[in-house]
Amino acid sequence: MKRLWIRSFSLLVGLILAGCGAAATPTNPPTTSTVDANPGAASGTVTLWFHSGQGAERDALNATLQAFAAKNSAIKIEAIELPEGAYNDQVNAAALAGELPCLLDFDGPFVYNYAWSGYLQPLDSLISTDVKADFLPSIIQQGTYNGKLYSLGQFDSGLGFYANKALLEKAGVRIPTLAQPWTRAELDQALSKLKANGLQYPLELKMNYGRGEWFSYGFSPFLQSFGGDLIDRSNYQKATGTLNGAASVEAMQWFQSLFTNGYVNPKPAGDTDFAEGKAALSWVGHWAYPDYAKALGADLLVLPAADLGKGSKTGMGSWNWGITSKCENPAAAAEVLSFIVSPEEVLRMSDANGAVPARSSAIAKSKLFGDGAPLNIYVQQLTNGVAVPRPITPAYPVITSAFAEAVDNIVAGADVQAELDKAAQKIDADIEDNQGYPVK
Amino acid sequence: MQRPAIEPTKRWQKRPRRFGSYLLMTVIALFSLFPIVFMLVTALKADEGQILREMSTFAAFLPTGELSLQNFRDVFARVPFARYLINSVLIAFTIVLFGLVVNSLIAYALARMQFRGQKLLLAIIIALIIIPFQAVAVPLLLIVNQLPWFDGRMTWLDSYHVQIIPFIADAFSIFLFYQFFLNIPKDIEEAALVDGASRFRMYAQIIVPLSRPVFATVAILQFLTHWGDFLWPLMVVRNPAVRPLTVGMQAFFGQMPRQWGDIMAFATMVTLPVLIIFLLFQKWFVQSVASSGVKG
Numbered sequence: 001m002k003r004l005w006i007r008s009f010s011l012l013v014g015l016i017l018a019g020c021g022a023a024a025t026p027t028n029p030p031t032t033s034t035v036d037a038n039p040g041a042a043s044g045t046v047t048l049w050f051h052s053g054q055g056a057e058r059d060a061l062n063a064t065l066q067a068f069a070a071k072n073s074a075i076k077i078e079a080i081e082l083p084e085g086a087y088n089d090q091v092n093a094a095a096l097a098g099e100l101p102c103l104l105d106f107d108g109p110f111v112y113n114y115a116w117s118g119y120l121q122p123l124d125s126l127i128s129t130d131v132k133a134d135f136l137p138s139i140i141q142q143g144t145y146n147g148k149l150y151s152l153g154q155f156d157s158g159l160g161f162y163a164n165k166a167l168l169e170k171a172g173v174r175i176p177t178l179a180q181p182w183t184r185a186e187l188d189q190a191l192s193k194l195k196a197n198g199l200q201y202p203l204e205l206k207m208n209y210g211r212g213e214w215f216s217y218g219f220s221p222f223l224q225s226f227g228g229d230l231i232d233r234s235n236y237q238k239a240t241g242t243l244n245g246a247a248s249v250e251a252m253q254w255f256q257s258l259f260t261n262g263y264v265n266p267k268p269a270g271d272t273d274f275a276e277g278k279a280a281l282s283w284v285g286h287w288a289y290p291d292y293a294k295a296l297g298a299d300l301l302v303l304p305a306a307d308l309g310k311g312s313k314t315g316m317g318s319w320n321w322g323i324t325s326k327c328e329n330p331a332a333a334a335e336v337l338s339f340i341v342s343p344e345e346v347l348r349m350s351d352a353n354g355a356v357p358a359r360s361s362a363i364a365k366s367k368l369f370g371d372g373a374p375l376n377i378y379v380q381q382l383t384n385g386v387a388v389p390r391p392i393t394p395a396y397p398v399i400t401s402a403f404a405e406a407v408d409n410i411v412a413g414a415d416v417q418a419e420l421d422k423a424a425q426k427i428d429a430d431i432e433d434n435q436g437y438p439v440k
Numbered sequence: 441m442q443r444p445a446i447e448p449t450k451r452w453q454k455r456p457r458r459f460g461s462y463l464l465m466t467v468i469a470l471f472s473l474f475p476i477v478f479m480l481v482t483a484l485k486a487d488e489g490q491i492l493r494e495m496s497t498f499a500a501f502l503p504t505g506e507l508s509l510q511n512f513r514d515v516f517a518r519v520p521f522a523r524y525l526i527n528s529v530l531i532a533f534t535i536v537l538f539g540l541v542v543n544s545l546i547a548y549a550l551a552r553m554q555f556r557g558q559k560l561l562l563a564i565i566i567a568l569i570i571i572p573f574q575a576v577a578v579p580l581l582l583i584v585n586q587l588p589w590f591d592g593r594m595t596w597l598d599s600y601h602v603q604i605i606p607f608i609a610d611a612f613s614i615f616l617f618y619q620f621f622l623n624i625p626k627d628i629e630e631a632a633l634v635d636g637a638s639r640f641r642m643y644a645q646i647i648v649p650l651s652r653p654v655f656a657t658v659a660i661l662q663f664l665t666h667w668g669d670f671l672w673p674l675m676v677v678r679n680p681a682v683r684p685l686t687v688g689m690q691a692f693f694g695q696m697p698r699q700w701g702d703i704m705a706f707a708t709m710v711t712l713p714v715l716i717i718f719l720l721f722q723k724w725f726v727q728s729v730a731s732s733g734v735k736g
Contacts, residue, residue, distance in 0.1 A: 049678065052691045055518070083687060084694025086674050093675035096578065097585040099597055208492070270492030 042332035043074035047101035049091070051084040051319065053353070060352035064345045068336060075332045095119045102327035103336055107213070108142050108153070108317030109390040109400070115145040116394035116437055121325040122148035126334035134343070138316045138382040139358045142389050146439050152337065153320030154346045155355035158286040158378025159218065159387075160314060161303040164296060167280035171197045175301065178380055182306040184254070191263040194280045201265040203258065204279040207411070208268045215404035216390065217315045218283065219255065224388050225308035226251035230403055231427065236393040237436050239427035243403070244420035251308070252406075252416045259411055266411050285315075286355055286378055289368070302377050305386060316387035318355060356382060394437045398430040477501050479711065482704040486510045491700050511705035518702070520680060521709065524688040529713070531603045531684060532666045536659050538608040543658065544651070546609070547617030548643050552629070562618070568611035574671065580606060581675050598679045607666060613658045620654035621647060656724030660717070667714055685710050 048065075052058055058081065065077055080101070082090050088110060094100050100119060114120050123143075132140065132149070136156055143151035168175060171193040176182045182190065194202035206214060220230050228248030231239045242248065258264045265273065274282035275295035282288065292300050305312040321340060323333045339345065343362040350357040350366055356378050357363045368375045381387050391399055402423040409419050431437060478501055485491050486508040494500045515521055549555075550562050584596040584606065596602035629642045637645070648655070670686040677683055689710070692703045 051694065053694065080678050081680065082678060083690030083692075085690030085692065086687060087690075087694070089674055090678060093581065094678065097581055097595075097597060099585065099595070267496065269495055269497075270489055272489055272492070 042329065042335045044329045044332050045076045045078060046103055046329060046332050046336050048077055048079045048336065049082055049101045049104040050079065051087040051105060052081045053084060053319070056352040057349065060349045061340075064340055064348060067345070068339045072335070072339075075335060077336060091119075098326060100324040100326055102329060102333040103321060103323055105319050105321050106151070107319055108151075109396045111143060111151045111320065111322065112145045112392055112396055113394040114322065115148075115150040116439075119324055120150045120322040121327065121330060122150060123152065123323060123334070123337075124149050126323065126330060127152065127338065131338065131341075134359045134361055135341075136356070136358055136360070136363075136379075136382055138387055138389070139320070142317045143320060143322075145392060151320040151322040152341050153318055153358050154341055154349045155318055155353065155358050156316055156382055157217075157318045158314075158356050158375060158381065159221065159284070159316075160305055160377065160381065162274060162282040162284065162288060162292050163301040163303050164274070164277060164280045165299045165301050167194065167197070167199070167277070168301070171280070176303055176306070178304045178312075178377060178384075178386075181304045181312045184306065184308045187306045187308075191258070191261070191281075195261075195263060199278065199280055201263065201268075201273065201278070202280045203264050204268070204274045204282040204284070205258070205264050206271070206282070206284050207264070207266055208271055211404045211408045213400060213404075215407040216400040217317075218285075219407055220390070220403065221305060221313040221315055221388060222255055222308060223248050223251045224313040225305065225310060226254070227310040229391075230399050231391045231393065231395070233391065236391065236395070237431060239399070239402075239424040239431075240421075241424075243424040243427065244417065247310075248420055249417050252410055252420060254308070255407075256410050256413075256416060260413075286375060287353070289354055289375060293374070302374060304377055304381060312381075312386050314381050314387050316382055316389055394434070395427060395431050399427050402426040474501060476711070479704050479707050482700060483511050483708045484508070485701055488699060488701055495700075511699075511701040512709070514699070514702045515706045515709070519688050519691050519706075521685075521688070521706070523680065524683055524685045525709070525713075527600070527682055528667060528684040528686070528710075531600060531669075532663050534600075534604050535607045535666045536662045538604070539610055539613055539662050540655055540659060542608050543610055543613040544617045544648070544655070545643065547614045547621055548647060550614070551618050551621035552626075553639070565611050565614050569615060577671060577675060580672075584676065597676050598682060600682055602676045603669070603673055603682070603684070606672075607662075607669075610662065613662060616654055616658055616661075617651070620651055624650055653724055656721050660721050660724075663717060664714065667710075 050061055065079055068075075068077065078101075088107070091100070091104065091106060091114075095114075095117065106114065111120070127149070135152065138156050139153050140149065142156075143149050143153070163175075165175075168190075171190070173190040173193060174182075174186065176186075191202050206218065216230070223229055223243075226247045228245055228251050229242050232242040259266050273279040274288075275291055277296075282292070289302070305314040321337055323330055323337065327333050341358065343359050343365075346357045346359050346362040347365055349355070350362065350369070354368065356369055356375070357366050363369050363379055364371075367373060369379050370376065390396060393399070406419040406423040410416055481501060481503050482491055484503060484507045486506045490505045491500075494504075546565075550558060550565075584602050586594070587596050588594050589596060589599070589601070596605075624647065628646050632642050632646060668686060669684065673684050673687045674690075677687060680688075685706075689703070689706050692699065692706060
């Protein structure tokens with residue numbers, strides 16, 4: 001009996017070990033094998049991670065990778081798609097273990113933290129100046145940290161008002177232009193008129209997205225348009241005095257008034273108030289366009305951000321690509337990256353996800369963003385200084401979470417000054433904990 | 441004569457109190473069931489707009505509107521659900537299987553064998569119960585990242601075994617076994633010893649058959665814990681071939697707006713196996729809780 005027990009147990013152990021071994025084989029990324037002696041003619045294997053975004057986005061990227069494989073047999077790409085909800089955590093854990101792939105994508109503002117942490121290598125020597133010049137200035141601005149370019153994206157984002165033309169005209173509201181955006185008084189008046197015209201909540205702010213990056217991306221332009229900001233950008237060392245300064249407090253008091261005046265529903269049941277004609281204005285990014293265009297047709301207007309005192313301001317930035325510092329074959333990775341951000345592939349992606357193409361040559365060919373196209377206003381906002389990058393500092397992850405928490409509480413009726421004080425202190429404490437994020 | 445007169449009055453007085461306590465218990469039971477009902481009902485609602493509209497109303501708990509299995513089909517179309525399910529089942533079952541053998545053997549040694557440092561070892565194991573996994577996750581990641589495996593790789597990352605081996609030995613399971621074994625009378629084992637049985641034979645033929653309830657409890661607790669494991673697989677697994685359900689579900693959290701129907705369909709399919717397992721082993725579970733006095 002004893003022997004039988006031992007034999008059965010040993011057999012079980014053997015089977016499981018064999019199972020684990022066999023199962024592990026496909027997962028076994030043959031770590032970048034050949035380091036090419038001649039960087040001009042790259043070859044070898046490039047490991048690549050990307051987030052599982054929308055279906056169309058994923059399909060477009062897969063098509064890009066297949067096109068690359070068909071064109072270039074010397075470089076083999078080993079792509080792994082990671083679930084988006086946990087993407088940043090997985091990248092951080094892999095970085096900790098020193099197991100990052102050669103090439104990976106990440107959400108825009110994380111680049112500074114990754115670059116500062118030493119996860120990424122500069123792209124300046126790997127990407128030619130001609131290619132760089134074709135990118136939107138916002139893409140280069142977003143990817144540059146400490147004077148070096150660390151990331152390039154296939155697309156940028158656009159943020160502004162969508163409006164229901166019929167409802168605006170009925171209420172007698174002026175249609176703004178980029179040259180003459182709404183002023184703060186005009187916007188307040190427009191909201192008041194629209195409410196008086198029978199709309200319970202005339203403006204939609206996508207509060208249903210919940211606390212998260214949307215709050216920073218979508219609402220920090222209001223701060224900037226009032227003359228405030230998330231942090232003092234002269235040296236990125238302090239949020240106190242800026243985030244809780246007079247301009248920022250005034251901005252967030254105005255923001256809170258949108259809810260207390262009943263212009264915005266703080267807890268919308270769904271995502272469809274604007275599409276269903278219950279709201280006349282929707283402050284949201286380019287991604288809402290396909291649904292809105294379908295719902296409103298010719299009544300849909302894409303309007304610029306309002307000038308709330310110190311000029312119109314809007315957000316920028318989206319997912320982009322970088323090469324890791326541990327990559328043993330940066331030449332091959334750069335070749336893959338160059339292909340991913342080539343105008344044809346940029347256009348393929350933009351057609352799939354509706355985002356602003358990252359390159360001027362692709363914009364010219366885009367049906368949505370080219371001259372006179374319905375979303376061209378986003379390109380103009382990105383090129384003429386209306387769009388503001390999120391703070392270019394490794395402290396960004398803390399800034400965004402502190403600000404989002406403040407927004408959440410302010411919407412719920414908390415004291416604006418107290419909330420912004422709290423957020424500023426939290427950010428300053430993080431910067432202090434990291435000795436001011438000294439540049440290494 | 442007096443007694444029958446008093447009795448009905450007492451019963452009559454007790455009735456509203458009993459009714460009250462039953463009512464309270466029913467409300468609490470319903471309250472606990474609400475999330476599950478919400479999950480099941482939402483998974484069946486085909487219209488995403490309807491789900492959002494009803495989110496903060498009572499209608500969220502009622503199967504109204506167009507009901508279909510579309511959300512379930514969406515899940516299968518979007519992620520390799522079957523693969524994730526197989527991975528989760530394989531990982532959880534292997535941990536439980538090995539855990540039962542290893543932990544009960546350790547507990548048996550602690551409960552019955554005399555050796556130097558026995559008490560210290562027991563104290564250390566009990567102390568380990570209070571250390572949360574989150575506290576050791578990062579050092580553990582750095583360790584497993586440097587360990588060799590039979591296939592020649594110098595890391596355990598991206599594999600099944602990295603999700604299994606660190607969890608086989610479990611301090612709480614050892615403690616449960618130890619407690620239970622202490623209460624088994626030594627007489628039978630002493631009789632077996634006189635008959636020349638070895639320690640292992642006593643464990644296998646006397647202790648194990650007498651300890652089925654604690655084996656069931658440990659199996660259930662371990663299964664539930666590791667079925668829901670998220671942090672560790674998130675840190676050590678990137679490859680979809682070995683990705684468990686909990687990490688796979690994250691594909692639905694990211695892009696706005698969220699498809700709650702799909703998320704709830706996924707959650708339903710993750711929850712059902714656990715419910716089935718619990719119902720199957722319920723008798724053992726209750727019996728063990730009652731006999732060992734340990735409430736999980």
